[in-house]
Amino acid sequence: MHVIDRRQNPKSKSLGNRGRFVRRVKSHIRKAVGEAIRNRKVADLDSSEKVSVSSSDVSEPNFHFQPGTGDREFVLPGNQSYQRGDRIRKPRSGAGGIGASGSADGEGEDSFVFMLSREEFLELFFEDLELPNLAKKKLKSLASSVRTRAGFASDGAPQRLNLKQTMRRSLSRRIALRRPKQIELQSLLDQIEQARTDQNEAEIQRLADEIELMKRRMRSVAYLDTVDLRYNRFDVTPKPTTQAVMFCLMDTSASMTEDLKELAKRFYMLLHLFLVRHYQAVELVFIRHTYTASEVDEDTFFHGRETGGTIVSSALEEMATIVKNRYPVADWNIYAAQASDGHNFDHDMPRTLTLLEKTILPICQYYAYIEVNGEVTSGESLLWDEYSSLVDRYPHFARAQVSEPSAIYPVFRKLFAAT
């Protein structure tokens, strides 16, 4: 007898088969992924997904009898009250007999459900967006800088003087150059005083010479020389900001249909995924606006209905306020993506542009404007038109028009390639 420990053998022997299966039911999975995108939170792209495939699509056919036809006879256990010759009405559906007997080979499942792993899900998500290779693109992330101590320097501003280091150098120089100490001078002065009272002229003369020498020495070797001075030295090291906040701005007036919001959502998801890969923490802020703007939760953002006109500046103001209150520019990388169908009130445009230029763009790492429109060509919209002037002047301002899901990724790519 051999006992063999196979526990260390490679697991997932079925991975190849699973891959083949996933390929086989790809159309279903695509549908499920699309469905998942509709139902998921923007930040929730990273988990696995349950996919159900109707069993007829993955069934393997074989020759078997039509259930419920022909003459059959079968044995059942557990008779309690039946006598020979009793008649039992067949169940309406006709399948099986009493309690699904007889057809031992018939697998009766309606749909086939299995879990897609996170990797498989993402792969398909990107495939849908025609995403070739996300990892290659690097965001130009603006990091804040921090001053760190970096040893000592021999010159600098007086307020950075490092006393301890300076005095240490002064001391060693004084010892090396044999500068007399104050105590030694004092003791000589005491002795000369003593000699004076003793009227010992020779001694006075000798001591006076010695004091004179000592004083000369003290004058020529300074107590504190400029070479002793040491200043604290600081280096400026860039500190990557590890958190980012992503503002989703969206026009939710009646002209934005669910489909358009869906398009916008895909873009937000992509941007979020992108940011998650770069920053440790990514927060999401949803601001919707009609003629007034408000911060809302995600559900309301994508599914809430509002009516009213469109004033874009209201959303920008709201965003500026939120940044001021909660996301200090020094600590946060700020990204903003604005989705709109391009409408705005004429009289609001100057204000919108000013706000963008003076307040929003300076604090943002990146500002993307996505114009979603159902029709492929709808001409230049008002916002598109007016934003034109910003595009050239601000490299981190980008805009694009999207009309179908497959166009999202190329647009995304284009936007980020531009920075």
Place this chain on the structure above:
Amino acid sequence: MTDSNLIYHGSEWDFNTLGRVYDAVESIAIGELGLDVYPNQIEVITSEQMLDAYASVGMPMMYSHWSFGKHFAREELLYRKGATALAYELVINSNPCVSYVMEENTVTMQTLVIAHAAFGHNHFFKNNHLFRQWTRADRVLDDLAYAKQFVAKCEESHGLHAVESVLDAAHALMGCGISRYAPKRSARASDGEAKAEARRSHAEATYNDLYRTLPARPSTASPDAGRVEADHNALRLPQENVLMFLAEHAPKLMEWQRELLRIVHRSAQYFYPQRQTKMMNEGCATFVHYQIMNRLYDTHQIDDGSMLEFLHSHSSVVRQLNFDDRRYSGLNPYAIGFAMMQDIQRICEQPDKEDRDWFPEIAGNGDAMGTLKQAWAEYRDESFVLQFLSPRLIRQMHLFTVGDRGDSSFMSVDAIHDESGYRDIRRCLASQYDSSKNDPDIEVTEADLSGSRRLVLTHRVRGRRVLAKDECNRVLCHVANLWGYRVRLVETDAETGATLNEYDVVAIP
């Protein structure tokens, strides 16, 4: 009685314990029960690996195909949801006999598994005449390795899709891919290739261009009828093994495609005895583990706690739910097999009047193990039931038969556990286990190789049980794609010869 007799304590196991358990079980199985087994190889695996093994239909290795991935996905989901527990063991009919045990099992479960799989199933595999005739235990692993490597090679040279479509078609025909008569000992799978190679090189070496110039033999122009007759003889029609027929005679298949069909045929053939002896096989293993565990307990080699744990899992394995229970899903092969074998033991040792009337040959012969071993060797489920199902067991299980005539809206109770019903129930249960009655009887009856190239399959309909239409069409599409030309399937009534249904499918290029 002291604790020193115990072969283990508690529930944890290590490899030393496993060794002691095996030795204790072996001394009972071989020494006392006199079982005859292949050498054992016990492999410890994790639950994840058990899932993998499930997905490849219980084989240690299998060629790649999406349907195994599908099974895996399903099993995994059910297991994760907690809907099903994994089997405690898997055993492979090979020499040496490979049993998988899970690392999660307690030591009592390991003991049970070793008794059940490594001795019960193993004895059955080695001795049952179906396994002896249809499978070659010493080649199973070699053949599987060959199949896996061959499929991988094909995928490499012909593309995943091409291989997949052939395998899909072959799987659809698996049910008609069995030669029901004991095959002559076939050569090792990989030998075929070597032979073909040798033939090729011989032909090349002895090629002589002169033979080409010999005048052709005047053709013996035969009338059409004669030609068809000759064709049929050459093709050995009718032919029940559709899969092999296609592998040998389909005009358009490449050699590698034929080999794929043969591989699937071999795997169908491997499972054929298993399907016919499911109940006996499980019954045998259950009976053996029950004997061994009791014996271990009687000789104080396992303690009360372990015995209780064993009885708990044993009784859940052999439980037979009543037909009106919501969880009822057919007769439990473990339950019936175990009950019948216990019954045989009783008949041999303490027969009553009824037993002497019904089983005069074995009643009171005092050699239960001998009788059982002979039954395990010589019978399959169908004949075993026909021979050994006793009236007492019928009463005990309250068996009854129900007849279902297709056109009536009622079913009728035809026999219950009374004097006049015993034989009916026994006959009915036996035929329920007869796989030839439960599978459609489909044969290749016509194949025109030189004219229209049409292939005709015939389903001989018994008891007006016709094929499910949708699936039949889908299978026929597969057949047509393999055959390359038009395929017809005719359903004829076995008794009257009347045609009931006709299907006609053309190949999609």
